[in-house]
Amino acid sequence: MSSYPPSGPPQTTTLRQRLADLRGPAVPPRPLDARALAALAANPGCGRRALLDGAGVDKTALASALGTPAAFGQSQFAIVRGNSFEAKVKGDGGTELLRLVYERLGAGSEPPGGTARVPDLTAAGPDGRAGRTALALREATAAARAEGAWTFLDHPMLVLEVAGTPAYLEPDAIVVHPDGRWTVVEIKSFPMIDGSADAAKVGAAARQAAVYVLALEKTAARLEGAAVGHLALLVCPKDFSNLPTAAVLDVRKQRAVTRRQLDRLTRVEELAAGLPEGLSFDPARSAEELAEAVAAVSASYAPDCLAACELAFHCRQRAREADAVTVLGRSVRGELGMLATVGAALAAADGIRGPAAGEAADPTAEALHRAARLRAEALETAAAHPYQRPEAPECPC
Ligand code: SF4
Numbered sequence: 001m002s003s004y005p006p007s008g009p010p011q012t013t014t015l016r017q018r019l020a021d022l023r024g025p026a027v028p029p030r031p032l033d034a035r036a037l038a039a040l041a042a043n044p045g046c047g048r049r050a051l052l053d054g055a056g057v058d059k060t061a062l063a064s065a066l067g068t069p070a071a072f073g074q075s076q077f078a079i080v081r082g083n084s085f086e087a088k089v090k091g092d093g094g095t096e097l098l099r100l101v102y103e104r105l106g107a108g109s110e111p112p113g114g115t116a117r118v119p120d121l122t123a124a125g126p127d128g129r130a131g132r133t134a135l136a137l138r139e140a141t142a143a144a145r146a147e148g149a150w151t152f153l154d155h156p157m158l159v160l161e162v163a164g165t166p167a168y169l170e171p172d173a174i175v176v177h178p179d180g181r182w183t184v185v186e187i188k189s190f191p192m193i194d195g196s197a198d199a200a201k202v203g204a205a206a207r208q209a210a211v212y213v214l215a216l217e218k219t220a221a222r223l224e225g226a227a228v229g230h231l232a233l234l235v236c237p238k239d240f241s242n243l244p245t246a247a248v249l250d251v252r253k254q255r256a257v258t259r260r261q262l263d264r265l266t267r268v269e270e271l272a273a274g275l276p277e278g279l280s281f282d283p284a285r286s287a288e289e290l291a292e293a294v295a296a297v298s299a300s301y302a303p304d305c306l307a308a309c310e311l312a313f314h315c316r317q318r319a320r321e322a323d324a325v326t327v328l329g330r331s332v333r334g335e336l337g338m339l340a341t342v343g344a345a346l347a348a349a350d351g352i353r354g355p356a357a358g359e360a361a362d363p364t365a366e367a368l369h370r371a372a373r374l375r376a377e378a379l380e381t382a383a384a385h386p387y388q389r390p391e392a393p394e395c396p397c
Pocket residue numbers: 043046047048049299300301302305309310311312313315
C-alpha cells in the first residue's frame with residue numbers, strides 16, 4: 001500500500017552489489033524481524049553481527065556451513081502453550097488485556113469497560129497490513145481525542161527502515177489510550193513468579209518492545225496529537241497458573257541502544273569498506289573460507305550471545321581458542337581492564353606479569369596479585385586451623 005512507504009534513502013546500486021557479493025550471488029537478503037533487531041541491542045559492540053545483519057546474511061545457514069549450527073528456537077510444546085496463553089489474554093475483544101493496561105498504565109483515564117474499539121487489520125501482504133495499521137492508528141487517535149475511546153490493535157504490522165530496506169514487525173498488541181497515547185504490549189509465556197520473572201527473558205522482551213516503540217515513533221511523527229509511551233506492558237502467566245499478570249517495562253535505554261545500532265546498520269557500507277575484495281559469507285563456500293571471512297570482521301563475544309545470535313557457538317569457539325577473557329562474561333572483562341586473555345590474568349595473579357622498564361604499573365594486575373596472595377594466606381590459615389573460622393582478610397580495594 002503506497003500510503004505507508006518507508007522513509008529514508010534507498011540503497012545505491014554499488015552498495016546493493018557489494019551486499020549481494022557478501023551474501024553470495026544466489027542468496028536472497030534475509031529480512032530482519034523484531035527478534036533480530038532486538039538482539040542487535042544485546043551486543044552493541046559487535047561489528048560482525050552489525051555487518052552480517054546489515055548485509056542480510058542468513059546467519060543460521062552460515063553457522064551450519066561453519067560446522068557450528070545454532071540450537072535456537074522454541075519447542076513445539078512451548079509454541080502451543082504460548083499461543084493458547086496469548087489467545088486467552090486477548091479473548092473477548094481484549095477485555096482482560098485492556099484491564100491490565102488500564103490497571104498498570106491507565107491512571108487518569110476512564111476504564112475501558114466493554115466499549116473498546118477493535119479495528120480489523122486484515123490486508124494483503126505485509127505492506128498492505130502496515131498501511132492498514134497506520135490507518136487504524138490514525139482513526140484510533142482521532143477517536144480518542146473526540147470521544148475518549150480505547151482501541152485495541154491485535155497483531156498490527158509496523159515497518160521500520162533498516163539499512164535502506166523495510167523490516168516488517170508484528171507486535172502482539174498496541175493499545176491506544178483515551179489521551180491518544182500508544183502502548184506496546186508484549187505477551188510472553190514464561191511465568192512471573194511473586195511479581196518477578198527471569199531477568200534475561202524480561203531483558204529480551206524489553207529490547208523487542210523497544211524495537212516496536214522505535215517503529216511506532218516513525219508513524220506517530222506523522223500524526224498530530226499521537227504519542228508513543230516509553231513504558232511497554234509485559235503480560236505473562238501468573239505464578240504457575242494460566243492467569244495473566246502484567247509488569248511495566250521502561251524501554252528508554254533499550255530504545256536508545258537499538259537506535260544507535262540501527263544507525264550503524266545504515267552505515268553498513270563503512271563496515272564493509274575495510275574488507276578484502278572477494279570476501280563472501282556465501283554458505284556454499286567451504287568451512288575454511290567462511291571461517292576466514294568471518295574472522296576478517298571484528299567481533300565482541302560474550303556469553304549472552306548464546307541466547308541471542310546464531311553465530312554464538314562459532315564465536316565462542318574462537319574466543320576460547322584465543323584464550324579471551326570475554327568467555328567469562330562482560331563484567332569480568334570490564335574488571336580486568338587491559339588483561340585481555342585468561343593467561344595474562346593468571347600471570348598477573350601469580351605476580352609474573354609486572355610492568356616493563358619505564359612502564360607504569362597496571363593497577364588491575366596489582367589488585368589481582370594482592371587478591372591472590374590474600375586468598376593463598378587465607379587457605380593456609382584454614383589448613384593450619386581447620387576448626388577455626390579465618391578472619392576476613394582486608395579488602396584489596
Ligand atoms: S555471536 Fe559472534 S557475531 Fe553474534 S553477536 Fe556474539 S560475537 Fe557478534
